[in-house]
Amino acid sequence: MHKSLCSWMLVGLAVLAAAGVARAQEEVFPLDEVERGQRGYGLSVFQGTEPERFEFEVIGVWRNVQPDVSYILAEFSGQGLEETGVIAGMSGSPVYLDGRLVGAVSFSWPFSNRAVGGITPIESMRELLDVHRGLTSASLGIEPFDLAAILEGRVDESKLVAALARLEPEPIAGARPGVQWLASGFGAQSRRLLGAGLGELATAGSGVSRMAANELAPGSSVSGVLIDGDFSLAATGTVTDRADRSVLAFGHAFLGLGPLNLPMATSEVVTVISSQYSSFKVANLGPIVGAFDFDHSAGFRGEMGRVAPMVPLKIGLNGRTHREVNVRIASLPQLSSTLLAISVLGALDVDPEAVGSESFQMTANYDLGSAGTLAVRQSFDGPGAGLEMVLHLFAITGFLAQNDFAEVDIAGVDVEFSWQAERQMAELVAAHASRTRVRPGESLEVSVDLKGYRGEIFRRTLELRLPTDLPAGRFSVLFGDGVSIDAARLTLEGAQPTSLAQALDLLGSLHSRRELLALGLFRGAGLAVPGAAMPRLPDSIRSLWGAAPTGDAKPLNLAVSQQLGVELDRPLTGLLRVDLQVEHERPWSGQEKKSNEKGRSD
DSSP states (O other): OOOOOGHHHHHHHHHHHHTTTOOOOBBBBOOOOOOTEEEEEEEESSSSSOOEEEEEEEEEEEEEEEEEEEEEEEEESSSSSHOOOBTTTTOEEEETTTTTEEEEEEETTTOOOOOOOEEEHHHHHHHGSSOOOOOOOOOOOOOOOOHHHHTTOOOOHHHHHHHHHHHSOBTTTBEEEEEEEEEEEHHHHHHHHHHHSSEEEEEEOOOOOOOOGGOOEEEEEEEEEEEEEEEEEEEEEEEEEEETTTEESSSSSSSSEEEEEEEEEEEEEEEEEEEOOOOOEEEEEEEEEEEEEEETTTEEEEEETTTOOOOEEEEEEEEESSEEEEEEEETTTHHHHHHHHHHHHHHTSSHHHTTOOOEEEEEEEEEEEGGGEEEEEEEEEEHHHHHHHHHHHHHHHHHTOOOSSOOOOOOOEEEEEEEEEEEEOEEEEEESSSSSSSTTEEEEEEEEEEEEESEEEEEEEEEEOOOOTTEEEEEEEEEHHHHHHHHHHHHHHHOOOSSSHHHHHHHHHHOOOEEHHHHHHHEEEEEEEEEEEOOOOOHHHHHHHHTTTTOEEEEEEEEEEEEEEEEOOOOEEEEEEEEEEEEEOOOOOOOHHHHHHHOOOO
């Protein structure tokens, strides 16, 4: 596994400081002076790290495509562009008329028979230099994650694909922005999902570019880094303009977030691949030398030497041997869940045995900074179990990063998982109580029969100690896997968290499918209020809550008396009920006792 790119940050900064870089902004060719037929040249990297010259001819000005937004249309030539068309990765390539900077190549049309594309005027891009850095980032418009979806497992692959698709820059009046996605280290499963969301994906090398930080100049290849480490994912374009430490690039929006903090890296182009759809650059991702801090329809603004925080993600793989994958993901709350999920899926691809396996056991520990820690564990079984595990982490991380209660700083995540090739799931088929007539405070045994995946029957026994305050009457006990019992408990209690602390407590209380749990229920009038369940309340208290102006209290007809269980060596599924009759002090006859001991309920 190669050394993390960020370790080269200090090298880049030292070179930059030693060089004392200070570039004056180039003279501008105004949009008002652009006319059809004018000829000029541009700069972009087609191989290596040195920008090379290409030519263009103005077709015309495409005015007011969006409110107060105009583009220059041009036909490009030289460097083989007549055959390849505009190349993905050329976004931001500076173009000049009469020796003055007029703008940046920003988009083109797939399958075009001519190398025709759009140019974003440099006047629009330079306005980004004056934008205040203290603004709030925009949302990506991804549907928020709710706790119910996590509990019920209602997060499917399409939601992750949709989240990945939001990384792809928005089309510009039907044309494709000229950004190029680079990915390295990902295997077949993860590349399939990345491709489904991002479209065309080029394989990147992860070797360190020879380019020094002070050589990042107009026409140089530059990347916004979303993942680095044992895997990398970056969007690559070209530097348009640079003045001292400020960098302008791309000529179009990346994510449209406005303010952001995204690592900025150099890159070196290996070659250009011609494609009928859209030609692209194959590149090696270089060292991180700064950070992009503003993302706008006119382009990307970056600053040399700026440090963008990243979230460390450690993934342990436990198969025949133990392996460890280490990556860092961009610290962007809007993207945390997406980047973590695709990284974990990438880790699954590391071991071929894990790819085809059908049973996974996972634990994940979240460092939430000042909010504390969160530990979750779960089992997944059946075809697609690995992806199901990834989607579970995707949902939990998404909820944490974008919850409605309070901002959460995800400082780091450790994930461990192991797998088995065949399905392991067992089904609950019957439950038998040693007796059905009981008194408060007594103990009794309940045997639970389970059927394995291959049909074998086996039995587990739980010892139940009944609560001492049970009222006389029916007392029902639910037996099931951890997920089913959690869902039943939360449905019965109906109390939704009203604070981050309550939400974290709820997530931390969730059980694994490997746990066989018993949940005791009895009738008792109570209330579910915001953040808490209050069973068996006196009538006077219930009346007071019910009369409250908020109207948030909901009646509870069943009370959860206890929850206990044992952990098995395999996941299980199913939910069974055993009904007991609670009696108080009336003495039993010998015949009654004998009859009761024979009783059982399925």
